[in-house]
Amino acid sequence: MADLSDAREKLRGSIAPVITPFREDGSIDEPTLQDLIDWHIESGSHAVSVTGTTGEPSSLTLQERERVMEVAVKAAAGRVPVVPGTGSTNHQETLHLTKLAQEMGADAALVIVPYYNKPSQHALYKHFKTVADSVDIPIIIYNIPGRTAVNLKVKTLASLNEDCPNIIGVKESNKDFEHVNRVLLNCGRDFLLYSGIELLCYPMLAIGGAGHISATANVVPDKVAELYNAWNRGDVKRAQELHYELMPLNDVLFKDTNPAPLKAALGMMGKIHPKLRLPMDLPSQELQEEIRGVLKHYTERPDEGTNGSLHPLLSEK
Template sequence: MYQEAKQKLRGSIAPIVTPFDEKMNVDYDAIKSLIEWHIESGSHGISVTGTTGEPSSLTIEEREQVMETAIKTAAGRVPVVPGTGSTNHAEALHLTKRAQEMGADAAMVIVPYYNKPNQQALYNHFKIIANSVDIPVIIYNIPGRTATNLEVKTLARLSEDCKNIIGVKESNKDFEHINRVLLNCGRDFLLYSGIELLCYPMLAIGGAGHVSATANVAPKEVADIYNLWAAGDVEAAIDLHYKLMPLNDVLFKDTNPGPLKAAMGMMGKINPALRLPMGPPSNALQEEIRQTLVGYGMLNEKVGAE
C-alpha cells in the first residue's frame, strides 16, 4: 500500500493559498478554480492548509471544508495532501483522521509550533497521529517557523516504527541535515524541498520532489524542474532553477504568503486579502513584485502600470 504511494507522491505538490473574499470569508469557488489551473498546468499534486494556506487563521471547520473542497475538486486526477498539523495535539489528531475519512491521499503534519517540544515529545506526537490512520503521513519540518528542528535520529525512529510515515517536507536550510535524512531513513524515503532554492538540489541527492509556494504563480515551471530532472535533462533543469531564482527571491522578501497573494492578485487569480495578524507587503515591495512579474511575462506591463 505505502510502496504505491511512494511512487505516486512525487514531483511538484503545489501548496495552494487559501483565498478570502471581500468579507474575509474563505472563497471556496476560488480554491476550485486554482486547483483546476494547477491540474491544467501540470502540478503533480495539491496541498492545502499548509503554511501557504494560512491554517492558523482558519477555524477547524474551515480547514475541514478547504480539505474537502480540494479532494472533491481534484477528484482523483492528482493526489491531494492536506496539511493537518497543529500546535494542539488533539486538533492535529482530529484533522488527520478527517483527512483519511475524506479520501486524502496522504496527510502532511507540521512540527508543532510555538510550544517547542523536545525530541521525545515530538516522537510521541507523530507516532500517535500516524498510528491513528492508515493513509501515508508526511512530516513537515520547518524550524524557521516552529522554533523546533525535528532531528534526523528522531525522524529515523519514526520512519522505522511507523510504516505509514513515508516522507518529510524539509524547509530546512541546513543541507547537511537534509543529506542525512536519506542516509538514515533510507533512499526510498520521500524527501521534499520546502525551500524554493533547494528544489533542484534536493532532486540531485535523491529527493522525491518539492512543495514550493512559487508554484502558486508559476505552476508549470515549478513542475518542469521535476519533469526535466526525471527525464534526464539535467542542464535544462539547472537552467530553469536559475531562471526562477529572481521570482523566488521577491516572493520571500516578506512573510509568506503576503507577497505571493499580492502577486496572485495582480495576476487576477484571487482577491489578495490576508486575515490579521498577517498583512500585505509594503507598496515598494508590491511594485517590485509587479515589475518582476512583468519581466517573467506573467503580467502585462500596461495593465500593471494602471
C-alpha cells in the same frame, strides 16, 4: 493500510501548496479555490496541498480548515493526489484533522512539527507516532524550524520511519543542507524527501529527493513542475536552467512573510482577490512594485485584475 509502495510512486514531483483565497469580506472564496486547483492540474502540478503554511491555517477556524480540505479533495476529483496539511500546535486537533483527511479520501497528510510550544525530541516522537498510528493513509512530516522554533532531528525522524510504516517522507524547509543529506542516509533512499526551500528544490533532487513543495508553484506552477520533470527525464541542463530562471521570483516572493507576497502577485495576475486576514497583511507598496516588476518576466499582464484594471487592494503605480 494504504498501498504504501503505490503512494511512494504517486507522491513525487511538484506538490503545489495552494493558497487559501478570501473574498473582500474575509470569507473563504470556494469557487476561486476550485479554479486554482484546476489551474494547478492543467499546468502540470503533480499533486496539490492545502492548509499548509502557504494556506494560512493559523488564520482559519477548525471548521474552515475542514471545509478547505473537503473542497480540495472534491475539486481534484482523483486527477492528482491531495495532501492536506493537518498539523497544529494542538495534539488532539492534529489527530482530528488527520483522521478527517483519511475519511475525506485524501491521499496523504502533511503534519507539521508543532509550533510555539517547542516540544522535546522525545515528545515529538510520541506526537508523530500517535498521529501515524491513528490512520492508514501515508504521513509526510513537515519540518520547518524557522516557523516552529524546534528542529526535528534526523535521529528522531529515523526512529519514526523505522517504527511507523506509514510515515513515508518529510518536507524539509530546512536551510541546513547537511541535515537533509543525512535524512536520506539514515531513513533510506526510498524515503520521500521534499524541499520546502525554493532555492534547494534542484539540489535536493540531485541528492535523491522525491520532489518539492514550493510556494512559488502558486505563481508559475508549470515551471516548478517542469523543474522536476526535466530532472526526472535526465535533462540536467534544463533542470539547471529552470533552477536559475526561478531564482529572482523565489527571492522576491520571500522578501515578506509567506504568503503575503504570493497573494499580492496572484492579485496582480487576476487569479484572486488579494486578501489576507490579520495579523497578516499585504506587502508594502515598495515591495509590491518590486513584485510587479519581477512578475513581468514570468507572466502576462501581471498588474491587471480580473476586470482589466489594477485591483483596488493593491497599491497604485
